[in-house]
Amino acid sequence: MSADDVILEARGIERTYRRGEFAVPVLRDLDLEVKRGEWVACTGRSGSGKSTLLNVLGLLDSADAGTYLLAGHDVSVLDDTGRAKLRNRLLGFVFQLHNLLPRTSALENVATPLVYRGVGRAERLRRAEAALEAVGMADRADHDPGELSGGQMQRVAIARALIGDPEVLLVDEPTGNLDLTATREVLDILDRLHAEGRTILMITHEEDVAGHADRRLVLRDGRLHDHDSAEAHV
Numbered sequence: 001m002s003a004d005d006v007i008l009e010a011r012g013i014e015r016t017y018r019r020g021e022f023a024v025p026v027l028r029d030l031d032l033e034v035k036r037g038e039w040v041a042c043t044g045r046s047g048s049g050k051s052t053l054l055n056v057l058g059l060l061d062s063a064d065a066g067t068y069l070l071a072g073h074d075v076s077v078l079d080d081t082g083r084a085k086l087r088n089r090l091l092g093f094v095f096q097l098h099n100l101l102p103r104t105s106a107l108e109n110v111a112t113p114l115v116y117r118g119v120g121r122a123e124r125l126r127r128a129e130a131a132l133e134a135v136g137m138a139d140r141a142d143h144d145p146g147e148l149s150g151g152q153m154q155r156v157a158i159a160r161a162l163i164g165d166p167e168v169l170l171v172d173e174p175t176g177n178l179d180l181t182a183t184r185e186v187l188d189i190l191d192r193l194h195a196e197g198r199t200i201l202m203i204t205h206e207e208d209v210a211g212h213a214d215r216r217l218v219l220r221d222g223r224l225h226d227h228d229s230a231e232a233h234v
């Protein structure tokens with residue numbers, strides 16, 4: 001495999017939360033390599049550190065130790081501005097708690113990330129319309145989140161994540177509170193994004209959802225294990 005094929009490479013990642021004199025080690029000597037275009041699903045018990053991992057990989061939080069190369073960029077040498085730039089350019093987030101702005105139309109919600117990229121308003125709205133179209137939500141562009149179902153909100157959140165044309169999508173429990181139909185709609189969209197060559201790293205606790213990925217990992221004891229390996233099931 002040539003180095004170009006690897007978009008995300010983490011080695012020896014450590015992350016410990018400190019509360020006064022207490023230390024909670026969450027990620028311990030964690031390694032991960034994701035190829036360009038690959039769809040990786042990560043499962044793990046509640047509290048195993050899945051969101052912590054996604055925050056570190058998404059440059060929303062810093063590892064205490066280890067190296068992390070994102071599209072060949074050594075993240076540890078970047079300051080906050082450099083990390084924000086890299087994040088804006090390469091990453092799209094669909095987080096369960098990454099809520100849509102209330103009392104704000106779907107169109108404005110989707111267009112918002114482009115403000116930070118200096119894209120003019122007319123162009124922002126044009127691209128937001130196209131992104132909503134891509135997730136089958138064009139006819140709800142002027143609806144507030146309060147007027148949308150959970151599945152529709154999640155589709156708007158995906159459109160917002162896609163608006164900057166990110167290479168990597170980081171997805172935390174995309175079908176967490178959704179019924180079967182909405183789950184299928186979200187999975188159809190992720191399937192299509194994967195087919196288009198987008199890299200996806202997805203956290204889920206649902207087996208069927210994880211089954212859509214190319215590769216499955218389990219986070220346990222601060223490290224990632226292959227889903228099929230014996231130690232993953234201990």
Ligand SMILES: Nc1ncnc2c1ncn2[C@@H]1O[C@H](COP(=O)(O)OP(=O)(O)O)[C@@H](O)[C@H]1O
Pocket residue numbers: 017018019024026044045046047048049050051052053
């Ligand atoms: N900001 C924080 N401060 C202290 N402890 C935290 C913080 N965030 C998470 N934790 C702890 O780290 C562990 C992993 O949390 P998290 O990454 O949210 O797990 P998961 O997403 O797998 O449920 C948990 O024990 C949690 O209580």
Ligand SMILES: [Mg+2]
Pocket residue numbers: 050051052
């Ligand atoms: Mg979590």
